[in-house]
Amino acid sequence: MTLSPDLDRRFREAAAAEGLLDVSYDLADSPLGPLLVARTQRGVCRISFDPEPARAEEELARAFGARLLRVPRAVDDVRRELEEYFEGERRGFEVTVDLRLARDFSRRVLEQLALVPYGRTTTYGTLATQAGRPRAARAVGTVMNRNPIPIVLPCHRVVGSTGALVGYGGGLERKRQLLALEGAL
Amino acid sequence: MMESLSMSAPPPFERFYADHREAVFAYLTRLVGPGPAEDAFQETFLRALRAYGGLRHAEHLRAWVFTIATRVAADEHRRRRAGWHSADVPDIETVDERPGYEDLSELTRPLPPKERAAVVLRYGYDFDYEQIGAALGSSPEAARQAASSGVRRLRRKEDRP
Numbered sequence: 463m464t465l466s467p468d469l470d471r472r473f474r475e476a477a478a479a480e481g482l483l484d485v486s487y488d489l490a491d492s493p494l495g496p497l498l499v500a501r502t503q504r505g506v507c508r509i510s511f512d513p514e515p516a517r518a519e520e521e522l523a524r525a526f527g528a529r530l531l532r533v534p535r536a537v538d539d540v541r542r543e544l545e546e547y548f549e550g551e552r553r554g555f556e557v558t559v560d561l562r563l564a565r566d567f568s569r570r571v572l573e574q575l576a577l578v579p580y581g582r583t584t585t586y587g588t589l590a591t592q593a594g595r596p597r598a599a600r601a602v603g604t605v606m607n608r609n610p611i612p613i614v615l616p617c618h619r620v621v622g623s624t625g626a627l628v629g630y631g632g633g634l635e636r637k638r639q640l641l642a643l644e645g646a647l
Numbered sequence: 648m649m650e651s652l653s654m655s656a657p658p659p660f661e662r663f664y665a666d667h668r669e670a671v672f673a674y675l676t677r678l679v680g681p682g683p684a685e686d687a688f689q690e691t692f693l694r695a696l697r698a699y700g701g702l703r704h705a706e707h708l709r710a711w712v713f714t715i716a717t718r719v720a721a722d723e724h725r726r727r728r729a730g731w732h733s734a735d736v737p738d739i740e741t742v743d744e745r746p747g748y749e750d751l752s753e754l755t756r757p758l759p760p761k762e763r764a765a766v767v768l769r770y771g772y773d774f775d776y777e778q779i780g781a782a783l784g785s786s787p788e789a790a791r792q793a794a795s796s797g798v799r800r801l802r803r804k805e806d807r808p
Contacts, residue, residue, distance in 0.1 A: 465672040465688070473689045482696045483660075516662075523659035529699050530659040 478536040484527025486536035489513060493548050494636050497613075499537045502526055505558030506540055509611050511632035525563055544613065550643065553580035555614045563610070567593060571605045578619045581644040585623050607631050613640070657702045664692060667709055671716050678720040687723050691716045710754040714801060717770060754801065761785075762797030769794045 478486050485507065487500035498513030499506065500522055507526060510518060515532070523530045539557055546552035564572050570593040578584050586599040586606070595601070606617040612632060618640040622628040630637035641647045657663065671691055676684040694715050751771040755763040768774040769790075776787040776794070785793075 465668055469672075469685050469688060470668065473692055476689055476693060477696055480693065482693065484700070519659040519661050527700060528657050528659055528702075529696060531661050531664065531696075 474533045475535055478533045483529050483531055485522045485530040486533040488534040488537045490541045499540050502560045504560040507560040559611055568605045575615050581646050583619050583621045655705045657705045660699055667712050679723050687719045691719045707754050710751050758797045762793045765790050765793035766797040
């Protein structure tokens with residue numbers, strides 16, 4: 463007698479529906495390769511390129527709590543918005559984000575980042591100024607590189623003062639693809 | 648090996664669930680039958696999930712979830728007022744790759760010897776009370792009482808983890 467996929471799915475969905483989970487996640491297909499999408503009760507807390515689920519589970523459980531389960535349905539809304547975005551039909555995300563782990567300067571930078579519009583770019587220096595530390599462009603780079611929720615928080619729209627792409631946590635090629643998708647290249 | 652685990656936090660629930668779901672489902676199927684096992688399975692892991700955030704260490708997780716499953720099966724039995732499906736042949740291989748005794752022997756250490764043996768034989772090796780009675784040199788009824796009094800004692804301990 464083995465466990466049926468249907469019963470397994472029903473348990474996972476019941477766990478999410480009863481609000482018993484600290485984190486739920488699933489993988490989502492995208493033109494940039496598979497993405498790992500995780501959410502808490504508050505909102506999306508992680509999007510990762512080149513996902514390694516076992517490692518991500520450990521890391522997310524340490525950060526948000528051990529009650530973590532893979533529940534495809536729990537991230538369906540995020541998956542849908544991402545699909546629409548990649549099809550060019552969506553210019554902004556409606557899902558909420560959970561930034562509880564970002565503090566102080568990082569938090570302010572990510573909040574400013576969230577305001578950068580679709581199809582536009584800004585610079586590390588501008589974000590630094592907006593976050594209240596005009597000379598902290600390099601620190602902004604670090605915050606971008608560790609952005610826990612890329613795509614939704616559009617760190618791909620942040621470039622150097624000369625317009626050079628500079629860097630991207632998911633690799634420069636993906637930054638180029640995202641900016642091309644948005645018509646910003 | 649248990650010593651090295653003693654300070655580690657419980658793994659992500661996903662891993663705990665993946666490690667034990669098949670064994671728990673097989674166990675419940677034999678305790679309550681294939682149909683009711685589905686609800687009992689869901690209830691077992693929902694109860695485990697509700698308590699999971701309060702766990703302080705990663706020890707005895709298999710024995711812990713089997714204890715929950717046992718309790719869920721007992722509740723199910725009480726609801727249905729029907730007999731438990733007794734296993735015809737003890738077949739621990741279908742429940743787990745290694746004897747449940749390994750986990751249960753730790754969990755049941757505080758019990759008086761006769762209760763401990765009854766609990767381990769019943770839930771670790773899936774003996775029926777006839778067999779347990781024979782093993783302990785007592786009646787099946789005495790074996791049943793020893794096992795249930797052992798489980799009650801463990802429940803009282805587990806209620807304050």
